[in-house]
Amino acid sequence: MKQANEAFAELVRPHLSKLYRLAYRLTGSQHDAEDLVQDVLVKVYARRDELTSIRELSPWLGRVIYNQFIDDKRRYGRTPLKLVGSDADVEDLAATANGSPANAASLAEARGRIIEALEKIAEEQRVVLVLHDVEGYKFKEIHELTGVPVGTLKSRLSRARARLRVLLEKDGTFSESSSCNPLDGAQIDAL
Amino acid sequence: MLCSEVMNILDEYLDEELDAEQVHAVENHADTCDRCRRSLQERLQLRRELAGLPLEGPSEGFFDAALDRAVRRTDERGKPWFARIGGAVAAAFAFLFITGVLVQPANLTSSSDIPEVTISMHEVTQVNLMFSSEVALHDARVSLQLPEGVQLAGFNGRDTLSWTTDLKEGNNILQLPLVGYLARSDTLVATLKHASGSKTFELRVTVI
Ligand SMILES: [Zn+2]
Numbered sequence: 531m532k533q534a535n536e537a538f539a540e541l542v543r544p545h546l547s548k549l550y551r552l553a554y555r556l557t558g559s560q561h562d563a564e565d566l567v568q569d570v571l572v573k574v575y576a577r578r579d580e581l582t583s584i585r586e587l588s589p590w591l592g593r594v595i596y597n598q599f600i601d602d603k604r605r606y607g608r609t610p611l612k613l614v615g616s617d618a619d620v621e622d623l624a625a626t627a628n629g630s631p632a633n634a635a636s637l638a639e640a641r642g643r644i645i646e647a648l649e650k651i652a653e654e655q656r657v658v659l660v661l662h663d664v665e666g667y668k669f670k671e672i673h674e675l676t677g678v679p680v681g682t683l684k685s686r687l688s689r690a691r692a693r694l695r696v697l698l699e700k701d702g703t704f705s706e707s708s709s710c711n712p713l714d715g716a717q718i719d720a721l
Numbered sequence: 722m723l724c725s726e727v728m729n730i731l732d733e734y735l736d737e738e739l740d741a742e743q744v745h746a747v748e749n750h751a752d753t754c755d756r757c758r759r760s761l762q763e764r765l766q767l768r769r770e771l772a773g774l775p776l777e778g779p780s781e782g783f784f785d786a787a788l789d790r791a792v793r794r795t796d797e798r799g800k801p802w803f804a805r806i807g808g809a810v811a812a813a814f815a816f817l818f819i820t821g822v823l824v825q826p827a828n829l830t831s832s833s834d835i836p837e838v839t840i841s842m843h844e845v846t847q848v849n850l851m852f853s854s855e856v857a858l859h860d861a862r863v864s865l866q867l868p869e870g871v872q873l874a875g876f877n878g879r880d881t882l883s884w885t886t887d888l889k890e891g892n893n894i895l896q897l898p899l900v901g902y903l904a905r906s907d908t909l910v911a912t913l914k915h916a917s918g919s920k921t922f923e924l925r926v927t928v929i
Contacts (some may be wrong), residue, residue, distance in 0.1 A: 564780065571787050
């Protein structure tokens with residue numbers, strides 16, 4: 531007969547990569563993400579008898595991660611300096627930039643500026659932006675994770691994107707003009 | 722369609738949430754309006770950047786170790802000091818890439834080529850390394866090689882640590898909670914690698 535701890539590991543292990551990913555996107559660093567996952571595993575192990583009765587473990591575990599993050603944000607406080615990427619990423623970057631260190635550096639810088647800008651966005655907006663636009667979650671999935679109504683999520687995402695554009699325009703990463711001249715459009719439409 | 726109307730639904734366009742008629746209207750407008758076309762391209766580019774943001778995977782063996790720790794329910798579940806000052810650690814190390822280092826514990830013992838500190842055995846000594854830099858660095862890889870007989874509090878059994886970081890300009894302090902358990906003198910090596918080069922820094926640590 532299997533030991534309780536082996537059964538627990540077997541049940542949870544398939545979900546760890548996804549949980550870590552979520553934790554990383556919420557906290558923004560490897561160390562905080564590992565702390566968050568570790569804390570959740572300790573908590574979940576204490577409730578291991580419940581696990582077998584949970585039909586869909588993955589979203590359930592995701593909610594535990596999210597709630598733990600919200601409950602104890604200070605512990606996983608996003609530090610202003612983020613741990614991003616890895617050696618492999620840097621190599622990828624160099625490859626996609628035609629091997630030119632200069633191109634790779636500017637791509638890396640653009641990424642760095644986006645990450646910095648994300649730090650300046652209100653957390654409830656940033657969470658939606660990161661889950662939707664970075665991780666590709668659907669609104670329904672974000673709703674299941676956070677309990678926030680889809681309508682609210684949509685408006686938060688919209689505000690987060692607008693704020694991100696403003697932050698990036700300010701430092702020249704993207705040069706999108708802040709507004710169109712409606713008259714230009716009217717003239718073109720009239721042609 | 723007016724520019725303002727187009728701008729208001731550009732995100733929905735990119736999210737593929739518009740009906741066929743609206744899609745058509747946006748695309749027609751963008752064909753003839755430089756500004757809206759540029760906005761569309763820039764938002765698309767930003768979406769791609771976001772979707773491609775790097776994610777640093779867990780440290781090697783983390784999942785196994787985490788499961789193990791959860792099951793054993795030991796007290797070493799977190800990495801308190803590192804979680805707390807991880808950002809500062811990462812930042813500080815980057816700065817040695819740019820400038821020298823000022824070791825400033827009270828027990829600084831030497832001003833030779835290699836800075837030197839003396840720590841007491843079996844006690845945590847905070848060794849503060851101060852760095853400053855004029856420029857920010859992105860995607861730098863930092864590695865720390867501890868000398869034999871010295872560990873970082875909270876990281877028992879680890880003699881190397883490395884992480885990738887984004888850095889900003891300015892002064893910073895790296896706090897290393899060092900614990901000695903062998904009476905000897907050896908060198909702590911920190912290496913920083915970046916697209917633009919690499920730099921190695923050494924600190925002599927004597928355990929008494
Ligand atoms: Zn227009």
